[in-house]
Amino acid sequence: MKELICIVCPRGCHLTIDDNNNVTGNMCPRGKQYALNEITNPTRMVTSTVKVDSKLFKRLPVITSKEVSKSKMFEVVKALDGIVVKPPVYLHDVIIKDVCGLGVDIIATRTILE
Amino acid sequence: MKTYDLVIIGGGSAGLAAALEAKKEGVDNLIILEKEPYLGGILQQCIHNGFGLVQFKEQLSGPEYAQRYIDLVNENHIPYLLETMVYEITKDKEIYYTNKQDGVCCIKARAIIMATGCIERTAGAIQLEGARVSGIMTAGLAQKYMNIEGYMVGKKVFILGSGDIGLIMARRCMLEGAKVLGVAEIMPYSNGLNRNIVQCLNDFDIPLYLSHTVKKVVGKDRVEKIIIAKVDDKMNYIPGSEKEFDCDTLILSVGLIPYNPLLEKLNIALNPKTKGVNVNQDYESEFEGIFSCGNSLHVHDLVDYVSKEATLAAKGAVKYLKNNKQEEKVYKTVAGRGINYVLPQQFSYQKDSKIDFKFRVSKPFKACSIVIKNNDSVVRIIKKLYLLPAEMEIISLDMNAITNPSDLVFEIKEDF
Ligand SMILES: Cc1cc2nc3c(=O)[nH]c(=O)nc-3n(C[C@H](O)[C@H](O)[C@H](O)COP(=O)(O)OP(=O)(O)OC[C@H]3O[C@@H](n4cnc5c(N)ncnc54)[C@H](O)[C@@H]3O)c2cc1C
Ligand code: SF4
Numbered sequence: 001m002k003e004l005i006c007i008v009c010p011r012g013c014h015l016t017i018d019d020n021n022n023v024t025g026n027m028c029p030r031g032k033q034y035a036l037n038e039i040t041n042p043t044r045m046v047t048s049t050v051k052v053d054s055k056l057f058k059r060l061p062v063i064t065s066k067e068v069s070k071s072k073m074f075e076v077v078k079a080l081d082g083i084v085v086k087p088p089v090y091l092h093d094v095i096i097k098d099v100c101g102l103g104v105d106i107i108a109t110r111t112i113l114e
Numbered sequence: 115m116k117t118y119d120l121v122i123i124g125g126g127s128a129g130l131a132a133a134l135e136a137k138k139e140g141v142d143n144l145i146i147l148e149k150e151p152y153l154g155g156i157l158q159q160c161i162h163n164g165f166g167l168v169q170f171k172e173q174l175s176g177p178e179y180a181q182r183y184i185d186l187v188n189e190n191h192i193p194y195l196l197e198t199m200v201y202e203i204t205k206d207k208e209i210y211y212t213n214k215q216d217g218v219c220c221i222k223a224r225a226i227i228m229a230t231g232c233i234e235r236t237a238g239a240i241q242l243e244g245a246r247v248s249g250i251m252t253a254g255l256a257q258k259y260m261n262i263e264g265y266m267v268g269k270k271v272f273i274l275g276s277g278d279i280g281l282i283m284a285r286r287c288m289l290e291g292a293k294v295l296g297v298a299e300i301m302p303y304s305n306g307l308n309r310n311i312v313q314c315l316n317d318f319d320i321p322l323y324l325s326h327t328v329k330k331v332v333g334k335d336r337v338e339k340i341i342i343a344k345v346d347d348k349m350n351y352i353p354g355s356e357k358e359f360d361c362d363t364l365i366l367s368v369g370l371i372p373y374n375p376l377l378e379k380l381n382i383a384l385n386p387k388t389k390g391v392n393v394n395q396d397y398e399s400e401f402e403g404i405f406s407c408g409n410s411l412h413v414h415d416l417v418d419y420v421s422k423e424a425t426l427a428a429k430g431a432v433k434y435l436k437n438n439k440q441e442e443k444v445y446k447t448v449a450g451r452g453i454n455y456v457l458p459q460q461f462s463y464q465k466d467s468k469i470d471f472k473f474r475v476s477k478p479f480k481a482c483s484i485v486i487k488n489n490d491s492v493v494r495i496i497k498k499l500y501l502l503p504a505e506m507e508i509i510s511l512d513m514n515a516i517t518n519p520s521d522l523v524f525e526i527k528e529d530f
Contacts, residue, residue, distance in 0.1 A: 005308045009167045010416055012308035014500070044313065047162045047175055048289065049261055056151060059264040061161035061177050070317065077289045091181050109161065110177040 004038055006031040043067035046076045047109070050083040050095060054112050060085050062095055065105040075100050088113045117222040119435055120144040121209055123200050123376070124229035126155020128408025130183040131421040132227045133192050135428035141435065145221075146187075146194035147211055153187065153194065154180030155231055156254070156409075157417060159261045162282055164309070168418035179417060203376050207403060225403045225431045228391075229424065230376065232409035234279075235369040242274075242366075244331035244340075253279040253367040260286060268363025272340050273297040274328045276304040276311075278415060278504070280367020285314035294318070295359045298326040298342045300349065303478050305369075305504050307415060328364065329356065337364050370413045380404070387455040388412040394444065394460045395469045396430025397423065405431050412457055412472075415506060419472075426470075445521050450487075452476055452526030454503065463519035471509050473524055475501045483527045486511065489520040501526065 006013040008030045015025040015035045023032040037043055045067050049059035068076055079099050089095075089108050096106040120141050122129045125148030133146050152158060157165070160176030167173060170182070187194070198213040207223045234252040242250070249268060251259075256267045257279060271287050273280045276299040284294045297315060302325045304311055315322055325345055332339040344355035372390040382401050385392050390411040391399040398405050407427035408420045442462035449456045454476040461469055471486075484496040484507070493516055496509065511522075 005312050007309040007313045009173075010164060010307055010309060010505075012505075014308075044317070045163050045173070046289070049161060049264065051264065057262075059261060061175060061261065063161075063163060063175050063178075073289060091178065109175045109181075110158070111181060 002039065004035055006034050008034050042070040044070050044073060046073050048077050048080055050080050050085055050106075052085045052087065052089065052112055054087045055114055057112055060089060060095075060112060061109045062106050063109050064099070065094075065107050066103075068102050068104055072100060072102060076102070076104075076106075080106065115208070115220055115222050117224070118143050118145055119224050120227065120431055121221065121223035121225075122146045122227045122229055123203075123209070124148065124155065124231055124408075124410070125150075125153040125194055125196075126229060126231050126408065127157055127180065127183065127417050127420045128231070128410070128424040128427075129155070129227070129229035130180075130187055131424035132229060132407060132428040132431075133194075134183065134186055134190065135425040136227075136432055137190050137192055139429065139432040141432055144192065146192065147198045147200050147209070148194060148196050149199040151197050153184050153196070159254075159257045160282075161261050162286075165417050168416070169421055176417070183421070200376060203380060203404075205380060223403075225405065225434050227424075227427055227431055228374070228377065228399075228404065228406040228410050229408050230373050230410040232370040232413055233373045235366070235371060237366060242328060242331060245333050245337075247331065247333040247335055247337050249333070249337035249362050250331065250364045250366065253277065253283045253365050256283050256363075256365050257286070260290065266290060266292060267365070268292060268361070270295060270359075270361040271363045271365060272328075272342075272359050272361045273365045273367060275299060275367035275369070276301075276306045276322065277367035277369060278306040278310050280365060281306045281310040281314040283365055283367070284320055285318060288318045288320070292363075294320050295361055296321045296323055296342075298323045298328060300325065300327040300345060302347075303502075307504055308502075323357075326355075326357075331364060337362055340364055370409065372410045372412060374410055377401075377404075385455065385459065387449070388457065392459040393457065394430075394462065395426075395458050396433060397427035397458070398430050398434065403431075403434055405434075412455070415504060419506065419508070443519075445519060447471065448521055448523045449473065450485075450523045450525030452479065452482075453524050456522075456524050461522075463513060463516065465513060467513045468510050469513065471511055471522075471524070473507055473509075474505075475503055475507075475526060478502050479526055479528060481529060484509065485525050485527050487523045487525070488516060489518060491518075493522065 023035045052060040157176035157180040163175045165179040202210040329343040330341040343351045405427045407424040447456040456473040479501040
């Protein structure tokens with residue numbers, strides 16, 4: 001048996017998962033999926049910033065399009081070094097396709113027009 | 115002098131949601147005044163995700179959440195002024211601001227919504243002992259340096275206080291290549307959300323020292339070393355419990371305070387617990403026609419609830435503008451045992467209505483009941499497995515459940 005805290009939403013349910021993969025304590029189905037992932041291949045969304053060549057802003061905030069394996073987080077952030085984006089850039093524009101060959105894109109989370 | 119029906123001060127999540135609701139309810143003569151060169155407020159520097167699950171049923175980052183509201187404000191042609199700093203509000207609701215285009219300017223409002231957000235407690239506020247050197251900064255400032263300005267705050271970082279922004283910054287520093295040596299929290303429990311302990315500290319093996327605080331900062335020009343020590347339940351240092359950390363940066367995440375300097379001149383009393391104004395269920399302050407919402411009213415941990423609250427404040431302002439207010443008897447809410455504060459502080463009783471009461475507990479509870487009482491009869495009991503000071507509770511109370519209106523007392527009973 002293992003005790004976990006669900007991080008999928010801010011409610012932060014206290015979960016327990018037993019040896020037969022039965023999950024309790026989750027207030028919604030996402031908690032169950034989280035517990036199952038967490039004991040096999042824990043994944044996380046990664047957020048960071050990249051340089052933007054804009055009049056008003058220095059950094060463009062970005063996020064992974066999907067969760068990546070927890071052990072790949074550092075690699076993903078490293079891949080952002082040296083990237084410079086030219087405006088206009090729109091919300092959810094792809095900044096890096098298939099980052100580190102993980103099948104996940106890096107996308108913009110802010111619109112910067114100039 | 116130009117007169118507006120509604121002036122909203124602050125273009126953060128509270129201001130934006132309030133403006134949209136007021137516009138929807140038919141208020142066209144309105145304006146948002148914002149001191150920064152962009153809308154969205156503090157959210158623009160909160161680049162991590164986890165926002166919007168309540169409002170949009172999606173996980174958004176701070177800027178994404180803000181962008182949704184900014185797009186709606188633009189689509190609805192709601193006017194706003196950027197780089198516009200309000201510096202005074204008079205009793206006649208005249209608002210003085212400065213900006214580059216207009217210089218010093220005065221406008222008049224029939225109603226005002228205060229949505230000015232909060233500020234962080236600083237080293238001065240917690241009386242940090244030792245050298246006054248560079249390398250000590252608040253978590254929000256560190257967040258702004260890294261996420262907006264784009265530079266690293268240090269190489270070896272220690273964090274004092276387990277507030278959410280500090281935890282988020284611990285992860286951010288680690289991912290960007292700095293080393294985070296630890297987080298010290300003076301209370302015996304964390305002040306941040308559990309999920310942030312997991313994904314920001316545990317994921318990176320950053321130790322959390324509970325019941326510990328920074329005893330001394332050492333350094334000549336820049337922080338070189340800090341000494342932390344354990345405290346007993348009276349907050350006195352326990353001799354021999356000191357630990358030293360070689361670090362160049364100390365990030366403080368020791369609390370947020372509603373930012374209300376504009377109201378001081380109006381002599382509106384601030385609540386000693388929330389540090390915001392006292393409001394009724396329409397989010398109107400004691401000063402007629404001045405409303406407050408978001409972090410300037412009380413500190414929120416989730417932006418979703420800020421947006422919701424701002425919508426209620428806007429509805430209240432619209433009601434005020436339409437002169438729909440009736441003289442009603444006003445009752446108080448009382449924070450009883452185990453409760454830090456309850457909001458709204460006043461309410462009027464209206465049949466067939468519901469009021470969302472918000473509160474925080476004063477310490478963590480396990481297996482307990484929230485008891486809402488009225489003249490010694492119990493209105494409602496809600497059982498909870500746990501309650502944490504870091505998480506604001508909201509209880510929607512059906513006024514029809516109250517037969518004999520009177521002041522409402524909220525308290526916590528342990529063990530069921
Ligand atoms: C550093 C920090 C990090 C946070 N991180 C998170 C997080 O990760 N997740 C989360 O859910 N919540 C977070 N919060 C809480 C967050 O503040 C709220 O969720 C929400 O964004 C607050 O919205 P608001 O509109 O009340 O305040 P703000 O977003 O702060 O907006 C207030 C606005 O008023 C403007 N203003 C103030 N005074 C004046 C004036 N005199 N004239 C003109 N304009 C003025 C300010 O420039 C600002 O834009 C954080 C808060 C802080 C302080
Ligand atoms: S189980 Fe569902 S409700 Fe509970 S924290 Fe996870 S996502 Fe949120």
